[in-house]
Amino acid sequence: xxxxxxxxxxxxxxxxxxxNAQALRQAAVDVVAAYPITPSTATVENYASMHANxxxxxxxxxxxxxxxxxxxCVGAGAAGGRVATATSSQGLxxxxxxxxxxxxxxxxxxxCLVNRALAAPLNVNGDHSDLYLTRDxxxxxxxxxxxxxxxxxxxxxxxxxxxxxxxxxxxxxQDGFMTSHTAQNVRPLSDEVAYNFIGDYKPLNxxxxxxxxxxxGVQTEHDWHFEHKAKQHAALMASKEVVKEVFxxxxxxxxxxxxxxxxxGMEDAEVAIVCLGTTYESAIxxxxxxxxxxxxxxxxxxxxxxxxxxxEIAQTLQNAKAVACMDRSAPGGTVGALYxxxxxxxxxxxxxxxxxxxxxxxxxxxxxxxELCDIYRDLNKDAKAGKLTGKIQxxxxxxxxxxxxxxx
Numbered sequence: 444x445x446x447x448x449x450x451x452x453x454x455x456x457x458x459x460x461x462x463n464a465q466a467l468r469q470a471a472v473d474v475v476a477a478y479p480i481t482p483s484t485a486t487v488e489n490y491a492s493m494h495a496n497x498x499x500x501x502x503x504x505x506x507x508x509x510x511x512x513x514x515x516c517v518g519a520g521a522a523g524g525r526v527a528t529a530t531s532s533q534g535l536x537x538x539x540x541x542x543x544x545x546x547x548x549x550x551x552x553x554x555c556l557v558n559r560a561l562a563a564p565l566n567v568n569g570d571h572s573d574l575y576l577t578r579d580x581x582x583x584x585x586x587x588x589x590x591x592x593x594x595x596x597x598x599x600x601x602x603x604x605x606x607x608x609x610x611x612x613x614x615x616x617q618d619g620f621m622t623s624h625t626a627q628n629v630r631p632l633s634d635e636v637a638y639n640f641i642g643d644y645k646p647l648n649x650x651x652x653x654x655x656x657x658x659x660g661v662q663t664e665h666d667w668h669f670e671h672k673a674k675q676h677a678a679l680m681a682s683k684e685v686v687k688e689v690f691x692x693x694x695x696x697x698x699x700x701x702x703x704x705x706x707x708g709m710e711d712a713e714v715a716i717v718c719l720g721t722t723y724e725s726a727i728x729x730x731x732x733x734x735x736x737x738x739x740x741x742x743x744x745x746x747x748x749x750x751x752x753x754x755e756i757a758q759t760l761q762n763a764k765a766v767a768c769m770d771r772s773a774p775g776g777t778v779g780a781l782y783x784x785x786x787x788x789x790x791x792x793x794x795x796x797x798x799x800x801x802x803x804x805x806x807x808x809x810x811x812x813x814e815l816c817d818i819y820r821d822l823n824k825d826a827k828a829g830k831l832t833g834k835i836q837x838x839x840x841x842x843x844x845x846x847x848x849x850x851x
Contacts, residue, residue, distance in 0.1 A: 520551060526550075555593075560805065632697060704743060711762075713739040716818065
């Protein structure tokens with residue numbers, strides 16, 4: 444725990460970046476290596492301010508690029524320290540090479556990823572292009588829908604990453620601007636409670652432990668590479684149970700309950716939307732409106748994106764007759780990533796809902812509650828017909844023929 448504590452109110456007004464920064468401070472991170480990029484800049488900016496004011500005992504290292512930021516984290520982690528950083532969009536794209544190094548070397552790292560569109564064209568607003576870019580990097584990936592959840596997920600990321608059954612890096616995702624720059628009430632834990640929840644860092648195979656010399660980042664060919672990757676994959680898949688355990692432990696100290704798959708209204712839902720990020724909270728309001736119209740609607744959101752909760756998603760959607768998978772990223776020549784995951788989850792089950800794949804919110808474009816209601820109404824037509832009743836896309840006249848969403 445840091446030597447100088449910060450007195451926090453029972454309720455603070457923080458945006459998602461400040462929530463991240465406070466979680467990093469309370470975790471008493473040894474090294475934060477970072478290169479700022481919108482909209483995650485304020486995460487490390489706030490943390491650096493706390494460091495300058497004596498509230499952080501660890502080191503803040505400003506490097507020359509995002510590639511160097513993750514490299515610094517890997518080096519400090521290999522040396523035996525608790526490490527973290529933050530980035531977005533093009534920064535994530537630049538550091539992606541080192542993400543594979545961190546997971547392959549089984550080094551606990553926490554990355555606060557504030558989701559933003561990838562260029563070109565250049566865009567600083569939020570979508571899930573960078574979240575999807577991390578899919579196969581071997582990291583555990585959590586998703587938050589609000590500043591409160593960003594704080595909670597980032598705190599829990601340390602405990603998950605450092606767990607003896609995991610020892611893998613973890614990404615704490617949040618929507619750029621919609622969460623990162625939106626101030627809301629956040630109920631933080633005290634510094635002591637937060638640190639005790641995470642616990643002291645326990646190095647494993649630290650390079651600075653001279654009593655047990657180790658080598659990191661060695662080369663393997665056909666003789667051992669397969670075995671290393673198989674063990675890494677097994678640890679990643681097994682991390683789902685650790686995530687559940689950590690969620691349960693966190694509920695005991697915070698009173699806040701999290702599930703690896705969040706859902707609302709699914710008890711009797713015949714039509715459902717599956718989404719990520721802040722869209723979940725908007726869809727909840729749409730669900731309430733639709734139920735007043737007699738439409739049995741629900742919404743599902745994976746809290747855990749990697750490893751993807753295939754079984755839990757399938758169980759949640761077993762009674763749905765029509766489902767729209769909402770992908771906030773432009774697919775590169777195939778269906779959207781979330782649609783692909785959900786279709787795969789349902790394929791070997793008895794459920795055969797009509798599936799739609801809607802692309803929306805690219806580059807920060809709004810998705811309104813009314814538009815979500817329209818999607819549910821179209822899904823209700825599909826459910827009654829037992830098939831797709833034609834493609835749907837929403838055109839509004841805000842800036843000429845503006846596309847709110849389109850269907851693959």
